[in-house]
Amino acid sequence: MSTLNSERWLPATAIVLGLGVAGSVATLAYQHGQLVNARVEVAGLRHEISVVRQDIGTAESRLREKVEALDGELATTRKQTEQAQRNVDRARVAARKQAEALVSKVAVNQEAQRKQLAAELDSIKYTTDQASVRLTDIGSEVGEVKTEVGEVKTLVASTRSELDKTIAEMRRVNGDLGVVSGLIATNSKEIAALRALGERDYYEFSLSKTQARRLLAGVSLLYKKADPKRNRYTLEVVADDKRVEKKDRTTNEPVQFYVPSKARQPYELVINEVKKDTIVGYLSAPKTQVAQR
Numbered sequence: 001m002s003t004l005n006s007e008r009w010l011p012a013t014a015i016v017l018g019l020g021v022a023g024s025v026a027t028l029a030y031q032h033g034q035l036v037n038a039r040v041e042v043a044g045l046r047h048e049i050s051v052v053r054q055d056i057g058t059a060e061s062r063l064r065e066k067v068e069a070l071d072g073e074l075a076t077t078r079k080q081t082e083q084a085q086r087n088v089d090r091a092r093v094a095a096r097k098q099a100e101a102l103v104s105k106v107a108v109n110q111e112a113q114r115k116q117l118a119a120e121l122d123s124i125k126y127t128t129d130q131a132s133v134r135l136t137d138i139g140s141e142v143g144e145v146k147t148e149v150g151e152v153k154t155l156v157a158s159t160r161s162e163l164d165k166t167i168a169e170m171r172r173v174n175g176d177l178g179v180v181s182g183l184i185a186t187n188s189k190e191i192a193a194l195r196a197l198g199e200r201d202y203y204e205f206s207l208s209k210t211q212a213r214r215l216l217a218g219v220s221l222l223y224k225k226a227d228p229k230r231n232r233y234t235l236e237v238v239a240d241d242k243r244v245e246k247k248d249r250t251t252n253e254p255v256q257f258y259v260p261s262k263a264r265q266p267y268e269l270v271i272n273e274v275k276k277d278t279i280v281g282y283l284s285a286p287k288t289q290v291a292q293r
Helices: 002-169 188-197
Strands: 200-208 214-216 219-227 232-239 242-250 255-257 267-274 278-286
Touching: 188 200, 200 214, 200 219, 219 267, 219 278, 232 255, 232 267, 242 255
Parallel strands: none
Antiparallel strands: 200 278, 214 219, 219 232, 232 242, 255 267, 267 278
């Protein structure tokens, strides 16, 4: 009975033992896998630690270089500061010397100016004394000048009266363009009187048969012919590139023409004398000129 039972239990025991061994093997396999993984992780950590150590070494090297550079800059700055301080000290010394020299120079200049001022005051005193004497002489000279001024005023009044008389004897007539002329002068005296009025410009001239063109106030004049017996003449006028022939005119007749580029009022040509081969007269030009563009 016990033998039979033992035989029954042997397979079961073997199975249990097999299962236990299998479990142990599985456990060992798992633990081996964990150990391998742990070793891999340790190897990775060691690599990371190595990289970190390298980074730390590099950072320390860079930091050391920066510290050394800062030390160099600090040393340079210290040297520059010391040099600047030496320059400031030298500048102070130079400024002090310059100030002392300037004070000395100012003192010398002041003394020289004092002496010059004293000399000028003496000169002014002498000049004042001389001026007092001169004032006495000037007083008598002023009296003489007043007398001369009175004589000049009398002469001016006489001249003005003569001028007014001369102007009053002149006349105005219509020119050949139908425009009332200015005062007509018949001789040099009357032309001078008109010129003294200052209302127009007057140009005296003479034209001869053998003479080339005569240019007056921008106007070209050319002698054509003359008839002394009838006191008539013919001449050619060129102004602003326009050619006009004033034909068979008489003496003391205002011959009028326009020069648009120079004035809005007419120019006047008056011939006072007609000789065999020569005519004598004057050109009257307005003072109001057209503004040039």
